[in-house]
Amino acid sequence: MNIEQFRKAGYQAIDRICDYYYALEQSKFTVLPDVEPGYLRPLLPSTAPETGEEFSRIADDYEKFIVPGYTHWQHPSFLAYFPMGFSFEGILGDLYASSVSNPGFNWLASPSCTELESIVLDWASQMLGLSASFLNSSGVGGGCFQNTASEAALVVIIAARSTYKAAFPNTKLEDMRIYTTTQTHSLGLKAGMILGISVRALEVEERDNFALRGKTLRTAIEEDKSNGLHPFILIATVGTTSSGAIDNLAEIKTVVKDYPEIKIHIDAAWAGMALVCPEYREICYLKEINDFADSFSTNFHKWGLTNFDACPLWVRDRKSLVDALDITPPFLRTAQGDAGTVIDYRNWHLGLGRRYRSVKLWFVLRGYGVEGFQKHIRRAIELNQVFVNMVSSSDLLSFVTPPFLSLSVFRISPNVSPSTSTSNHGHSTFPADTLNDINKILFGRISARKDILLTQTILNGKFCIRLAVGSARTQESHIREAYEIVTHEAKLTMEAWEQMRIGA
């Protein structure tokens, strides 16, 4: 394809993306595609073509075979997992970045890539209210993109392990321990599997809204230490994936003051974006994060309007990363790196090559401004409040844990006893297992629909359903519709259950 053919195909791609977003706004697609596992293989040849094909044919096949298999994360009724960041500014940033195909592993590999990343992550850090210690301009701390929140956690665990081993050289890897809670994202357990290091998932209680308490942490540390084990990092969460739980950073701060060898990483992959609004900083423990966290990570590619992927990690001590990850073979040496006058970001992450993501975030931050981000966050929280108000007045549905920001976790918990089908408003007396079965049926019914997407979770044994708002295209009407669908399916679920009970 020559330059003029690219111009033509590029215009067509832009037009087709516009068509796609008009279609999404008009709900011409359902959220979920109507395809079965294995749908694509029979539709495509089994090998690459021998000779090159016209691009117009390739582009048409994309429309014909690939688009119909998408789960549409930007659909207004996508309320599963967490929202996936999107903005037209983000697409444009990706487009410009892709056009220079740059691996950005050191300063010389493209000075502007490294320098823009360093600047734009300072912008982002300040916008979220992080302290000056986390700024690249501090020369001591700093921010850099990681591939995902999982990699961000992995990187700081590796750095913490390295720091700990330097301080206590005789420590065996087998005796080291990563701390998470039972509610921490699987990134904690996965890091343990990757590194071959044990993970202790600390217990949290429903009465604490699944937040880690200081006392639990202290007891675990003392217990492990007395057994010759070495806890060296805690992955604390502001806004868990499962239920939006916020570990009690005020209490944790008090505890870890007594154990300075234990590093603290804050994973705020989803909720961290709420820090852009001053009114959510206290509930998200911003002051404590700034006071004592060693590192902090949040995903602009979740609630932050930026196309996947855009996951910054900020650390208070960049040397901890470089000490653990720097390796410079002769073919990667540069005069600027040797002189120490530049950041070589390859030493801040796992791989060597790295994608050029700063231009995308730069476009998004400038296109929206701080006000635009605040508006986006507040809007999602307001929309969730619409859902919260409806569930609160429902006889059939109730919350399992208090809604947090734009996330609601709910289930069927009917105000009727299983022995009556009248509208008796007594407390639910269903046995726990029965309630779980009923809610699994409900989730199965909702999942069988293509017009909405929610996700399941389990909170201390209770099967429940998550609704996460945040797609830029979701309107109040979609939230009301989601509530109607859930209520409709819940009623059918209860009817079916009643039939089963009578039949049994």
Add this chain to the structure above:
Amino acid sequence: MNIEQFRKAGYQAIDRICDYYYALEQSKFTVLPDVEPGYLRPLLPSTAPETGEEFSRIADDYEKFIVPGYTHWQHPSFLAYFPMGFSFEGILGDLYASSVSNPGFNWLASPSCTELESIVLDWASQMLGLSASFLNSSGVGGGCFQNTASEAALVVIIAARSTYKAAFPNTKLEDMRIYTTTQTHSLGLKAGMILGISVRALEVEERDNFALRGKTLRTAIEEDKSNGLHPFILIATVGTTSSGAIDNLAEIKTVVKDYPEIKIHIDAAWAGMALVCPEYREICYLKEINDFADSFSTNFHKWGLTNFDACPLWVRDRKSLVDALDITPPFLRTAQGDAGTVIDYRNWHLGLGRRYRSVKLWFVLRGYGVEGFQKHIRRAIELNQVFVNMVSSSDLLSFVTPPFLSLSVFRISPNVSPSTSTSNHGHSTFPADTLNDINKILFGRISARKDILLTQTILNGKFCIRLAVGSARTQESHIREAYEIVTHEAKLTMEAWEQMRIGA
């Protein structure tokens, strides 16, 4: 930005990318930018704007501040590191992928993303001549994208460690060993640092063109085993970054037959793409790879015409990855995953979310076809041969190791004795240190220029210079120009050295 504003900004982006490539073809930029460390910060505001800005202003600032700081990897005179893959089909694939902002972590997250990846990596695998064991359609082996070759190696090391620990449960991590050679890319040593596992870099000899020999491997295994150590994986290379060395897979195959507990990963990040041409399959040990390698990785984002990033990893046993990396919290469970009828690619790599890269590779494979890939590879090798012929007839330059495919590693090694400045054609009698000093001066001179970019390396103590061909825009004229520049700088280097010698 609304849809119509995006259309306008999108057209403009396409036009500007076209302008950029016309400018590159006409050499309107030098390869290296004319900027100093820290150039960008004073040019940009220190914080994100409070309110959103017009995109036209943002796009203009991109042209004004960011483009002038690029190292142009697609410049025809970029001959450093390895070429970074590029095609207009690749940009278009990235654009379509970005437009749906999809994290693709399981089948349900977008069926077409998972299914296209599974199909297109089978296409790629077949195009390279890999055996049917590595096909996703085998249901046993398979291919998936990793972020980089470093992550590919890391993932298979983790899987191998896990398999080994399952077979020999009492093995201490401290006693396990990763094998590389002294010429293996830093990805081997970095994996060791990340995992806290020791790495033994096996010696290779200049007389073997820096290839690992079977005897060296067997001696190391026996030595380590007798010391209670546990080698469990060898990272062998087809085409090292430093010098294009190819480990002797025929001999290695014979040795590891006796040690079935040691896994073999083949890193062919750069050279693997040559397998598309039947005439390079023997020299790259394709038969042996197919016979006994447990995993194989190559980068389509290097020599493979695909914009960064596009790094497939193929494994003979997908279960080894999933056993080591699968963790499924309730909020990630799906009916299809539970039924085992689909691939959930998140269990084949380190993170959870993953970029959607298959559409890009699909576009590139279809746009070029197998013939187009072969033409691209052969053209780069022919261009390197032009350089090889010129160096071969030079009095001043010589090769340190035989050129391989599109890579030449050379240095000043003048056919004159240091005691005379006449054109005496005797053998070079410069002491090794002096020759290194001279070549460092030469590389310093070349590096000070902005119109060409080469990289340095060190081969068993010899400082040398690498020239790697492969950018789609490099023509014979650029190679001849590169030779003229190198020769010009080499002459000036020798003159300067002579002056210094006389002065001293």
